[in-house]
Amino acid sequence: MGIVRLKLLAIETSTSICSVALIQNGLILASKGEQVEFGHSTPLAEMTKNVLEDADTDIAQLDAIGVSIGPGSLTGLRIGLAFGKGICSAATIPIVAIPTLSGLIHNIPEGGVFIRPIVRAKKGQYHTALFEYNSETYMEIEPHQIISSDFLNKEIIGRTVLIGETFTTSESDSLSKMYELYGDENSPIAEGIARLGEKMFSKGETSNSAELEPDYKMEFKAKKWNREQSGDAVMI
Template identity: 35%
Template sequence: MVLAIETSTVICAAALVENGRVLSEHSLNEPHVHSEKLLSLIDNVLISRDTHRTPVDAIAISIGPGSFTGLRIGLSVAKGLCYAWNIPIVPVPTLHALAWNCIIYNIGYNADYVLPMLDAKRDELYAAMYLKREHDLEEVSPVRAISQGECLGLVQHNHRTIIIGDAVEKFQMFAQQQSPGRTDIIAPPPEQRYCTAASVGILGERMLREGNTAKLASLEPAYYKEFVTTLRVVDCTTTTLGE
């Protein structure tokens, strides 16, 4: 049984997965609550199952890209639990798990490709491209931070591509401006566009069987971009009375 954690976007979620089935899942779609609510969500999914009788075998964590703060919070909690329970950690690529929504929930069943995307700010997207098979995905373009123009270049004409993620609306507007009237780019309803803990858990369970675990001490979030801060310059010049 795998405990899955998703904190890469505005979604804060936890799920229990066993043999490809979602046993329990709790999630919140609220900004800036990850540090406050994540542990209670994990408690809820554990309480819903008798984990004392059937202990958790590993933790699958959405490792990035995504919100820098959200990724750090999720990984810190996952590491703490892995150390406490002496179990392995499975770092699940966030965009791969996001693309897996299409397989798990049968989203865009007639699409040829899946293009998961997250907003990377500064007119960029985190994106990857997957060839959609009946029960699997094949990566054809790796995860990277790219411009919207580069992302549009990944979409082949006359091949239906489903776009999924929190950058969908942003990309749709850009695509319509650049290629008006295209019908080969499709998007699911807003409620189906976010990565879920269930997807992280199902993919994480598969990775665990393949031996794809990580060293706890050295594991870091996969940011794919350098952290950039904006400094506000304040005029600290003092003026003496009478000058």
């Protein structure tokens, strides 16, 4: 019997970078990323089309969709999840809900470093956690927390990579004195989401698409979803 080669399309819309990646057996077949200013919807659809074309793949050949489930941009998460659900419905394939912070760290290709994924929350705050990567193993050192930008300027414990959001030039100049900043405004950070999503999918860790909601990790009660006949996900 030959090797079963599964394809998973990953969608990352939790940050200011909209990104899509296609993975098969640990190999990224195609990926794209783009910083967005006015919403993820338009670039997400075009980006998905281009990634599938680059990998000579169509939706019917996908085995699963992986979606960054949060925390992150409230609007971005809703758009990414609704888009992913739409593909799952059309192709009759499962969905994998990937924790954003854990997924982002899978972009880092080398060991022996600390990794701090960072995603904007609100009012100058960020979602973050701290991981250590050694011998292909990621260990959580600090659990999820919401911090202020001042927190990032505190003393760090060793060589640390900052990944997730993009920063202004002045912010980057300041942070680069303490951290290694991963990527740029067009980094295909969905590649990390894809790698973790593939691992989860291989373990059977899929979700019920109809009941799946974003994991905002914010201090408010998440409202229930309602899907209109048009297929657009809205908050009520």
